[in-house]
Amino acid sequence: MKKSAIALRDLQQWMKWVITDPRGVDEALRSPNPTANAKYPERYTEPEISACGVLLAAGNSKVEDRLGIYAEGYFARILESLEADFERVRIILGEFRFQKLVVDYLKAFPSRTINIGEVGKYLAGFITDYEELKEIKFLSELAALEWKMIEVFYSNDSKLFDPAILNQIPDEAWETLRLDFDSSVVVFDSIWPIDLFWEIAEDGNYEFSQSSTPRSFILWRKDGIVHFRKSNAIEKLLISRFREQDTLSNCLDAISNSESESSSSEDKGALVMEFFSNWVAEKMLSELKIQSSIKNIR
Amino acid sequence: MGRVMSRELSIGLGLRAQHYSHVLDTRPDISWFEAISENYIGIENGSGGRPLKILEKIRENYPVVLHGVSLSIGSTDELNFEYLKRLSRLIETIQPEWVSDHVCWTGVSGENLHDLLPLPYTEETLKHLTDRILKVQDYLKRKMTFENVSAYISFDHSEMTEWDFLSALAQRTGCDLLLDVNNVYVSSINQGFEAETFLLGLPKDHIKQMHLAGHSIGENCLIDTHDAPVCEDVWRLYRKAIDLFPKTPTLIEWDDKIPEFSRLEEEAHLAKQIWMGLK
Numbered sequence: 001m002k003k004s005a006i007a008l009r010d011l012q013q014w015m016k017w018v019i020t021d022p023r024g025v026d027e028a029l030r031s032p033n034p035t036a037n038a039k040y041p042e043r044y045t046e047p048e049i050s051a052c053g054v055l056l057a058a059g060n061s062k063v064e065d066r067l068g069i070y071a072e073g074y075f076a077r078i079l080e081s082l083e084a085d086f087e088r089v090r091i092i093l094g095e096f097r098f099q100k101l102v103v104d105y106l107k108a109f110p111s112r113t114i115n116i117g118e119v120g121k122y123l124a125g126f127i128t129d130y131e132e133l134k135e136i137k138f139l140s141e142l143a144a145l146e147w148k149m150i151e152v153f154y155s156n157d158s159k160l161f162d163p164a165i166l167n168q169i170p171d172e173a174w175e176t177l178r179l180d181f182d183s184s185v186v187v188f189d190s191i192w193p194i195d196l197f198w199e200i201a202e203d204g205n206y207e208f209s210q211s212s213t214p215r216s217f218i219l220w221r222k223d224g225i226v227h228f229r230k231s232n233a234i235e236k237l238l239i240s241r242f243r244e245q246d247t248l249s250n251c252l253d254a255i256s257n258s259e260s261e262s263s264s265s266e267d268k269g270a271l272v273m274e275f276f277s278n279w280v281a282e283k284m285l286s287e288l289k290i291q292s293s294i295k296n297i298r
Numbered sequence: 299m300g301r302v303m304s305r306e307l308s309i310g311l312g313l314r315a316q317h318y319s320h321v322l323d324t325r326p327d328i329s330w331f332e333a334i335s336e337n338y339i340g341i342e343n344g345s346g347g348r349p350l351k352i353l354e355k356i357r358e359n360y361p362v363v364l365h366g367v368s369l370s371i372g373s374t375d376e377l378n379f380e381y382l383k384r385l386s387r388l389i390e391t392i393q394p395e396w397v398s399d400h401v402c403w404t405g406v407s408g409e410n411l412h413d414l415l416p417l418p419y420t421e422e423t424l425k426h427l428t429d430r431i432l433k434v435q436d437y438l439k440r441k442m443t444f445e446n447v448s449a450y451i452s453f454d455h456s457e458m459t460e461w462d463f464l465s466a467l468a469q470r471t472g473c474d475l476l477l478d479v480n481n482v483y484v485s486s487i488n489q490g491f492e493a494e495t496f497l498l499g500l501p502k503d504h505i506k507q508m509h510l511a512g513h514s515i516g517e518n519c520l521i522d523t524h525d526a527p528v529c530e531d532v533w534r535l536y537r538k539a540i541d542l543f544p545k546t547p548t549l550i551e552w553d554d555k556i557p558e559f560s561r562l563e564e565e566a567h568l569a570k571q572i573w574m575g576l577k
Contacts, residue, residue, distance in 0.1 A: 011453075016411065054418070054454045066488075066519065067450075069519070070450065110409045111410045111411070112409055114336070114380065114384070114410070151341065154340040154341045154345060155345065156345045225348070
């Protein structure tokens, strides 16, 4: 066999360039040092040491055609993954504009993740600054929500508590009750009606209007499935305070001091208990603690 | 967690999300399943989510092998210990029969191309992989199994054949080999070598597992798409492989245009006939 020395690292860097060049293999090889593309020049520029001379394709095949198989596979694989993860964004944009978005996204954020399922991590932030889609004002928020759903899906497991133990809490201990939420529970604020995002027609038709103040939504994982529903300022405050390990008594004080429509302390207590019942039913809670026995209850 | 005890593994199937319910609900008569590690290691700072819970349930009833696509053992970047940490956690949870990945590189300079890219078969590459495989086996405290990949290009400066390279790698590291029969066939057509010569050159004592899959026909080459039944030429090559490496656990892979589970069972049945020497 003929020996043409090229270090393994140089070979890999050259192959990475030619496979991922956004223009495709043929154009990359035809014009390996373009000057016109000012943004992300490293994606269009051939590394100093070329490996072109050491690649072989058997029979009648051309090396560039064989490299093209890798290049097509690279883009198709990532596109397929992002289409699955950002299903609503894709419906809104349609196939062509979504593909263009992915091409441009990969120029700025080539995959640096172990798992192809994590490639979309920065897409929402990218869309925020992406001039070509500025007219779709809610798009980055929709992308952020779709990514948040993936994070919720893969959030760490917590042990859910058994609702039956509620009967074991002495009346006098309720004031000292502290709660922990399942690690999947997330409050997502938006000025857009994100609950309507899932009603976008398959043809991408939509009509949304933003509200003057953000609205809160809760996402969580129950029985392995991601759920979300509307929330409100009081529930958001309670989740935040409980997560800071405040007692039920302190949480009641906190919502008494906050602006809300209900006025009496009885109303607030009833409201908290309603939230509490929902959290139990929705399997959002992982742990209860009461001070009197200094013990955790699951 | 209760787990089925190891027994002689014959023909297994690649576990895919489309078939989770069927496998859990009907407990089909399949010898073992192979799970893609990356589908269960979750995302950074997360868990394996629902897929991992399902895999744990399936593990209660079947032997499971973990098959990775991201180790990038041939990359000239540093070994990715974040990946190994997550893989180690998955191994701890699932207690697989064995763990495999590919003789390839998937990225360089911190970027991941999410593909199984070929390596030149040189002494430099051999030393590089030997060093890294030893480190991985040391970290995971287990022998690894490595698969030959399909390749659409080869390298003018290769100093040895792929089968000699794999043999040397197994000998130097003690690792086992996953012989992908379809990949041998695809590469033999694409690169113009004798597929049978490849099989004859492999070290018998290191063949741990085989893969069977379908491919598609591209322009002047075959493409390893895993979206079709195993073709007759690959069945023929598998018969030779089973003659050389009898009773090697064999897996049917089908990753795209995934059919009903019953279609996979048909492929598994045919493989079983060959595996038993009946066809």
